[in-house]
Amino acid sequence: NTNGTGGNTNGSAGGKGTNTNGNGGGKGNTNGKGSGQRSKGKGSGKSGGTGGPPGGGDAPAGGMGEPHYLTRDGTPFSSQAVGEFVLVDNASRQTIQVRTQPWRDSKRASAITAMAFQVGGNRVEVRVDGTVLIDGHEAPAGAMIQGDLANGGAVGVWRRVDVLVGAVVVWPDFSICWITPRESWLDFALQFASPDKAQRGLLGSNDGDPSNDLTSRDGSIASALKEDEIAKFVDSWRVTKEGSLFTYAPGESTTTYTQRDFPKDKSPAIITPEIDAACAHLPEGPLRQFAQTDLALTGHQAFLDSYTAFHRRAAGIAAFSAQSAQDKPFQLPKMEQGQSGGLDEDNRKKATALDASATLDETLKEGESKVYRIELPADRAPGFGVLSQELDLVHYTAGMAGYQFFTADGKELGQPEAPGRDSPMRKFPEGTLYLKIWGPGRIHIRLN
Numbered sequence: 001n002t003n004g005t006g007g008n009t010n011g012s013a014g015g016k017g018t019n020t021n022g023n024g025g026g027k028g029n030t031n032g033k034g035s036g037q038r039s040k041g042k043g044s045g046k047s048g049g050t051g052g053p054p055g056g057g058d059a060p061a062g063g064m065g066e067p068h069y070l071t072r073d074g075t076p077f078s079s080q081a082v083g084e085f086v087l088v089d090n091a092s093r094q095t096i097q098v099r100t101q102p103w104r105d106s107k108r109a110s111a112i113t114a115m116a117f118q119v120g121g122n123r124v125e126v127r128v129d130g131t132v133l134i135d136g137h138e139a140p141a142g143a144m145i146q147g148d149l150a151n152g153g154a155v156g157v158w159r160r161v162d163v164l165v166g167a168v169v170v171w172p173d174f175s176i177c178w179i180t181p182r183e184s185w186l187d188f189a190l191q192f193a194s195p196d197k198a199q200r201g202l203l204g205s206n207d208g209d210p211s212n213d214l215t216s217r218d219g220s221i222a223s224a225l226k227e228d229e230i231a232k233f234v235d236s237w238r239v240t241k242e243g244s245l246f247t248y249a250p251g252e253s254t255t256t257y258t259q260r261d262f263p264k265d266k267s268p269a270i271i272t273p274e275i276d277a278a279c280a281h282l283p284e285g286p287l288r289q290f291a292q293t294d295l296a297l298t299g300h301q302a303f304l305d306s307y308t309a310f311h312r313r314a315a316g317i318a319a320f321s322a323q324s325a326q327d328k329p330f331q332l333p334k335m336e337q338g339q340s341g342g343l344d345e346d347n348r349k350k351a352t353a354l355d356a357s358a359t360l361d362e363t364l365k366e367g368e369s370k371v372y373r374i375e376l377p378a379d380r381a382p383g384f385g386v387l388s389q390e391l392d393l394v395h396y397t398a399g400m401a402g403y404q405f406f407t408a409d410g411k412e413l414g415q416p417e418a419p420g421r422d423s424p425m426r427k428f429p430e431g432t433l434y435l436k437i438w439g440p441g442r443i444h445i446r447l448n
Helices: 227-236 273-278 286-298 301-325 345-349
Strands: 035-038 041-044 061-064 068-070 076-078 083-088 096-102 110-119 122-127 132-134 144-148 154-160 163-170 176-181 186-191 359-364 369-376 384-387 402-406 412-417 423-426 431-438 441-447
Touching: 061 301, 068 286, 076 286, 110 163, 110 176, 110 186, 122 163, 132 154, 186 301, 273 286, 286 301, 345 369, 345 431, 359 369, 359 431, 402 441
Parallel strands: none
Antiparallel strands: 035 041, 061 068, 061 186, 068 076, 083 096, 096 110, 110 122, 122 132, 144 154, 154 163, 163 176, 176 186, 359 441, 369 431, 384 423, 384 441, 402 412, 402 431
């Protein structure tokens, strides 16, 4: 939380031993107090720690991988339970439920395969196969769908060649959930607009106090250090037939997806030197430990993407919140080297040709930039845009990585954008178009 009490603002610090089930004091705020330890892992909040995503109370809650969770108050925990569970239930009708199933044919690991949301009087469902339902009816086909819901919320769906790239659910108070499909599981990040002491469910109370996050339906509080208590806590939040938000095929119900005997194999995750090396790019703390566990349980390298993306989103939200707290307006600064104010002729001549349907994935150093030339045919010009693949709402500010479009003669088209922010369906002119990207950081965008 904002005071870092408990020394565990953002997660575990359980060590590099034979398993990653240890939880301890993670990345605290500078005012954090306390420490925790388990196995060989230790942590302390006061120094700011080396835990999970930055930002303390400003970090998003989330679920990722096989699945691992971070509550809004910063408590990390893992569960391989299979079934349907209540993530969030509060008085603002912001109910969120999640479905987990065995990952592929694994006997050890489960994964999120569907999510259901109550947004006022509407229900939104997102499934790992790309299906999006609104009040039980499938959302229309199309590369991008953005629409308001009846009671002030909104939903956005992004597809590429009929494959779901991502979805966003927004509540009337501007709380927001980003859902990202992976190869065979869903990740999500959830940012609440304000604290809510009445909130219940797997993602905790959202009241600034991490000590009560793992509160079962009956009011008992589980310890993040005791796996048997975590299991009982998770089991208590199974969805009931009467309370389910999911849409079922005839003859199905929430019990269809319940497997109380999973995982069938409960042997510990062995962290080898190879796994440790593969996760070394992640910051020490819960995200790295989650990634290590997933690689140990599955051997599937793609799970690393879940934690890299979550950390990047959390860092962006934290930066946005830090500037907001200082009452700094988000002004577009005058940039050097053509990032704003126009793209000079020399940069245009050196531009690299880029297909109008390309995906860019570049990591640039501070001061480093690249310019691309795009030939936009007439049939693409009315609906050309950018999908960031991260679906962030963080505005561009000076010093961060970004991208911007320019006309054939170097004039600005729009404004600089942060690397995780979309520019959907802009009406670009037919013909030559320039795209400039710059660091420091990663630019991962799809032209669409």
